[in-house]
Amino acid sequence: MLETQNLSLRYGRHLALNGINISIAEGETVVILGANGAGKSSLLKAIAGLQKPEPGSVLTLDGTTILGTKPHLIPEAGIALVPEGRGVFGDLTVEENLLLGANPRRARTSEAERHGLIYDLFPRLAERRSQLVRTMSGGEQQMVAIGRALMSNPRFLMLDEPSLGLAPIVVTELFGALKRVKQTGVGLLLVEQNVSISLSISDRGYLMEAGRITGENSAEALKTDPAVQQAFLGGAAA
Amino acid sequence: QDRTSVKIGYAISKTGANAGGAGITTLPNYQLWVHDVNEAGGLELPDGTRLPIEVVEYDDRSASEEVVRAVERLATQDQVDFILPPWGTGFNLAVAPLFDRFGYPQLAVSAVTDKAPEFVERWKKSFWLLGGGHDYTEALAQILNDQKAAGTINNDVAVISVADGFGIDLITAARQSFADGGLNIVYDVTYPVGTTDFTPMLNEAAASGADTFVAFSYPPDTFALTQQAQVAQYNPKVLYMGVGVGFPVYQANNGDKIEGIMSLGGIDPNNVAVMDYRARHTDFIGQAPDWWGSVVTYASLQMLQEAIRRQGLDREAVSQELSTGTFETVLGETKLEDNQLRTLWLGGQWQDGVFVAVAPADREGAVAPRLPKAPWPAQ
Amino acid sequence: MISTLITGLVLGGTYALVAMGLTLQYGISRIMNLAYGEILIFAAFAAFLLFSTFGINPILGLGIVLPAAFACGYLIYGVMMQPLVTRSKKTGTLEVDSILATFGLLFVIQGIMLVTFGSNYTSYNFLNTGINVLGANVAANRLLAFALAIIIGATLFFVLTRTRWGTTIRAIAVNPDAAPLVGIDVNRTARFAFALGTMLAASGGVMISMYQTFNASMGVVFTMKALVIVIMGGLGNLMGALIAGLLLGVVETLVATYVDPGLTLAATYCLFLVVLLWKPAGLFGKAAGR
Amino acid sequence: MTRTILGLMLAILGLAALAWMPTQLGAYGVGLLLGMTGYVALASAWALFSGPTRYVSLATVAFFGIGAYTVAVLSETLPYWAVLLVAAVIGLAVALIVGLATLRLAGVYFVIFTFGLAELIRQLVTWYEVNVTGTLGRYIFLPITAEQIYWQLLAVAAGTIAIGWLISRSRLGLALKVIGDDETVAGHTGINIAGVKLALFAVSATIITLVGAIQAPRWTYVEPAIVFNPTISFLTLIMALLGGANRLWGPALGAIPLFLLFEWLSANFPNHYSIILGLLFIAIVFVVPRGVLAGIEDGWARLKRRGEAA
Amino acid sequence: MTSLLDIQNLRKQFGGLTAVNDVSFSIAEGETVALLGPNGSGKTTVLNMISGALAPTSGVIALSGEHIAGLAPNRIAHKGVARTFQLVRILPSLSVAENVIAALAFRPNHLWGRAAEERAEELLAEVGLGGRGGEHANDLTYIDQKRMELARALAAEPRLLLLDEWLSGLNPTELRTGIDLITALGQRGMTVLLVEHIMEAVRALCSRTVVMNVGTKIADGPTADVLADPAVISAYLGEGHA
């Protein structure tokens, strides 16, 4: 169980997160919906240890606090992040990026197996094993970022807008793949603008607005919630 | 007058590219001299009183702009009584107009230049004590011709020179002197400052068949040449190198392998004053002086000291005295001709651990050169 | 011709040895270390002192100097560089800051050396015996430096490109922000790389002290030579540094033998400039990018 | 508008005061002013190009040396003003060639390229002198006093800062900032990157050449090791960076205190100069992270805020 | 309708990889055309060649009949091509207004001083950043940076506007505003070539669509037809989207 209580984050004077309470159980998929600038990415970064929350915040994994853990130890604890803007190692090859993904000790045992899994998920990566990631297309880089995160054998995988810039067919495949990942018992925390498809694989969802959680419900309920319809699915979905 | 000391100032390269040279030939002698004088109660003035020396020293950081400004500072800000010259030909020239303008005598030691007569014309209070390139190369040509006549060596000479003021001055002079002496330069190249690998040049010199190898080199080059010539088993019958052969570290590093190596300078081993000076220097500084410029530097200071004793602190009078007077120094009786020191040892050779003077051969105290130089000991 | 080539390669070995540490420090820890040459000279003095005072020969001396250098590098990074690196996350001024700070460090180390060792030229003789390699007489000490360069170069290259650990080191060079995401402790790794670079600098210093005259003011010469080689080879690329170093050595020797020794340095700089004009990111560099 | 005029008048007044100063000072004072002004000019000229584009150049001494050497070669044959002109033209020509060649380089590759270039020029001049003219040192016996050199340098420094001011208000200034931020964007917004860089590099290099030419008569004796001393490049760079290369007065505000610091330290601590200087340097980097001028501005802003709050 | 952009047999090779392989298409004056294709099919590379960021290996790019292939980006910009970038590129040390002025000041009939400031403000208002010209570009949110980038592109008064996934990352509400903005541009007669993965936007904006796969063109025609093309479905859209 990954859980935050009263999690707040400040950039200078700007309070980007204001008392966030969320939780994800093992094997559960949770989506966070919110407008641009609502603080979704900030939340993921805070959990990944990349930003330091305000005093009084609580962040626990299976009941033990992981707040203040150095960011490089977070993957070791089983939490992986696919960040906004991908964060790949541009001057390294695909293969090397994946190798690095398995850098945390917990990932070493199942490394070879995962390699295969990822190449199955993204055959394009298998074709381009030794290409420098910097020279790949935007979508290809996104695949590398997700593949790398999966290499770390995470218990919880956080994805920040994974479908950004991906071709529709890849998005479909990706979410198919995420479904499979989910079935292996990994908890997914998803931030997506592509609301309909993300709700389709999620169990629950949170609504976020200006740094606060303003709603929480099952995915089924959210799909039909008029407020969500209005704000995120809009007439455009029709 | 309520004067309590004589202020003597100098700017010297304590850091930067020139520090290595200044730290051997110039600075230790300034320090030793000040120590000696103050030990004896100070500088003696014509009225017999003695005033201690107060030193004002600056680091010119091996930059000409700095040395120029430091001398200005000494003259106008600190208003020292006398200024000792910096190290190096270029720097001595850079400050010469200032010494002249502010009326200070300039006893330039670490400057080798054939233009000294011209400079004396231009700057009446400048003194040039280490001779010009021609002096040294003519002396060398003389030695080589003697050896050639004795059948020790052939007519061919291989010369390399460092592309810096010193090297160029000497190689230019050498071309002339050697040609005049009927010697044939078969290999003649100039290498840039900072060269560390001389193997190609040594190989070419060896291949040229010359019995004489001359390098107008700077200390790091001289050290490297010595090592690399051994590695290459290059054994010219005459091995003559530039600055550095007389440095204490040279002897320390190479032990008896230096036997027979020749260079500029040298001393008369029977001159007690020099040997005594060397002992005091070693004692006080913690290292021996070099065998060429050091003793001249010290002598120049003694001249200054004596001139002050005779004429007081009037710089005009002191300069006049330096120009015309005769002085007793560690070099023996010393008198300048046309503001230049002409009684110099122009060539020396390591013999039994002492760098003895071999040229000019007709000067009293000169030792006969031992040539050909023995090959490097087998490795 | 063969012997000229060999002489050149051996000379190049020295250059490569000197450059490899810098490529680690700059390429990986992103510290443009202007005090690099001073550290090298310091090690040279240390080797000299061990040899002349305690009679420890420089090769054994490596056993003392290298760990000490590693520790120094570790310390320097921790005390001086780490705060700058942390700060630069906000300001993005690491390059300028590291230039200015290491420029200060240069003076400090140089000053300490001047005070302790004086400004005199220092040199000693060790292993200065000729060894015949395919007809060329090569000094044993230089040959040793060459061998060391090749061994260090090859080992490090292998480690950096073929092992996970090496890949983590390169990863922090490529994208330090993303490194924590894969469990890399950026500070520790950068610090380690910097210390390793310092150690390589020291090994270069010890080797050079065996056959080259040095003094306290000479560090800059080595820093600049190393920078030229590092840049020519391609930033952060060990193989590049090795090959560029060897290349410069060979070119220098060829020019000295067949053209004019007066043009050796001109030739090396010329080669350097031409290489950059032809490949703006060095021989093995990835395409230009700032 | 009135502020501009006021500023202009203040600048002229200041300049007049500076020009008058030598009459009140001894030779050493003039020497100090001269050296300082020389570095103000060098650092400001350096920052003209390197500040906004972030192309850190170590070729300063190449141009400085070219200027000085031109004077050394021509001082006997041409009138002084013509020598300066020739020096400037040579500097400009070399800058254009170099500029064209280096346009593809970026970042540290450019830095070290320019360093290599300076060394190459020095080697070639040396080689030429040794092999062709057969001398190495040259003498400059020009009847120019330190005061005169100072005035010329003052004019150059003032001119440089004026050029910097004009550029910063012009489209060229904006173009430079854009290039410094992102060259790709610069190209796509229609900026002729090569042209802008080349123009600025040429202006900056020509000024540096002039500074070298003007300062040369101070040394009497000139040789490549003296006038192509890489320390000059490093000092210029450090001064500009320390003051803040991106601001009009930054380089000057870096050059003046640093120069005086050097002088004070070397006079008072000749033996521990290096250590103290180094430690000070490190301290400065830690205390004023973004350059002296930015530091002053920050402090000023804080004061003002406090004043407003009170 | 005359064609504004003509591309013939365009080709780009990166070492052994042919990223764009003999692509030809043209765009008429005033048209809004979509360029679609799977990730890595070469769309951005095509935009890069049109705007001059990359030189083609071979082929012809003509703007109103004038050949522009291989020209420097600034020359092409002056001929009336402006673009945005797949990953936004802002000028971080400049203010928002200056980011836009940068384009105004270097277009052929350039604006400077007062005039430029006023025009920049207008353009910023047009993209929804009215009154925010004084802020630091760095402080804008991602979406606002994208807006600013569009204003900068518009400032050049382009004849041809290239948008590389300009709408990606927007939530549905924002997407609608974005679509409206581009529609308005089209109605003013601007020619737009856009690369997008959001089919809604493509359907709403583009009368015509070109599809690439592995560097080659596989479809070109009215959007509705192209999106129903089995080849496009299997290569790009996937069955679910049909």
Ligand SMILES: Nc1ncnc2c1ncn2[C@@H]1O[C@H](COP(=O)(O)OP(=O)(O)OP(=O)(O)O)[C@@H](O)[C@H]1O
């Ligand atoms: N490093 C930072 N410094 C200052 N402010 C920041 C920083 N990162 C984010 N912010 C601000 O915090 C707020 C929340 O940003 P965040 O990136 O978390 O939003 P988001 O919901 O992920 O939006 P988007 O959908 O655009 O990615 C925004 O107003 C943003 O401007």
Ligand SMILES: Nc1ncnc2c1ncn2[C@@H]1O[C@H](COP(=O)(O)OP(=O)(O)OP(=O)(O)O)[C@@H](O)[C@H]1O
């Ligand atoms: N500089 C480069 N060097 C080598 N390969 C490159 C380079 N730039 C692009 N490529 C390759 O060319 C192909 C086309 O890339 P491009 O960026 O044009 O794709 P795209 O169609 O824009 O994809 P996406 O929708 O993912 O952005 C990709 O396979 C990419 O890896």
Ligand SMILES: [Mg+2]
């Ligand atoms: Mg976000």
Ligand SMILES: [Mg+2]
């Ligand atoms: Mg793309």
